Amino acid sequence: xxxxxxxxxxxxxxxxxxxxxxxxxxxxxxxxxxxxxxxxxxxxxxxxxxxxxxxxxxxxxxxxxxxxxxxxxxxxxxxxxxxxxxxxxxxxxxxxxxxxxxxxxxxxxxxxxxxxxxxxxxxxxxxxxxxxxxxxxxxx
Numbered sequence: 533x534x535x536x537x538x539x540x541x542x543x544x545x546x547x548x549x550x551x552x553x554x555x556x557x558x559x560x561x562x563x564x565x566x567x568x569x570x571x572x573x574x575x576x577x578x579x580x581x582x583x584x585x586x587x588x589x590x591x592x593x594x595x596x597x598x599x600x601x602x603x604x605x606x607x608x609x610x611x612x613x614x615x616x617x618x619x620x621x622x623x624x625x626x627x628x629x630x631x632x633x634x635x636x637x638x639x640x641x642x643x644x645x646x647x648x649x650x651x652x653x654x655x656x657x658x659x660x661x662x663x664x665x666x667x668x669x670x671x672x
Contacts, residue, residue: 547587554583603644611639611653620657624671627657631666 538546556562562577563570570577578586613632620627620635627635638656642648660666 543590547590550583550587550590553577554580557583603646605640608639608643608648611636616653616657619653620668622654625657626669626671627666628669631657631660631668634660634666 553562556565557577557580563573566577567573569575613629613636616632616635617627635653635657638660639648639653642652642656657666657668661668
């Protein structure tokens with residue numbers, strides 16, 4: 533089973549279990565308490581700090597999943613090749629179709645994560661050009 537297939541109750545129970553384990557790990561040797569789970573010491577339980585980090589990762593995954601569920605592709609339908617060319621051509625820069633498509637794909641990815649803002653297309657193009665992922669024709 534993949535983590536993304538778990539429902540809210542299952543995730544909440546996993547997080548609560550991790551927190552209980554974390555509290556108990558400060559008091560007891562968890563290998564002795566759960567020898568079957570840790571193969572009698574052949575597997576080291578997570579430390580208190582590692583459990584904190586794991587819980588943060590699970591919570592971050594839930595937030596990303598929630599954001600992606602709220603994503604509506606119609607919200608960015610206006611980001612077409614023509615829009616990208618116009619927005620990025622402010623200083624005479626020319627973009628081929630393939631470069632526009634790379635920019636649009638990046639916009640989609642950021643929008644699904646909840647990290648896209650309308651004013652960001654120009655900056656996304658700059659970032660992608662700096663990484664060598666697009667190759668704009670600059671007039672100077």
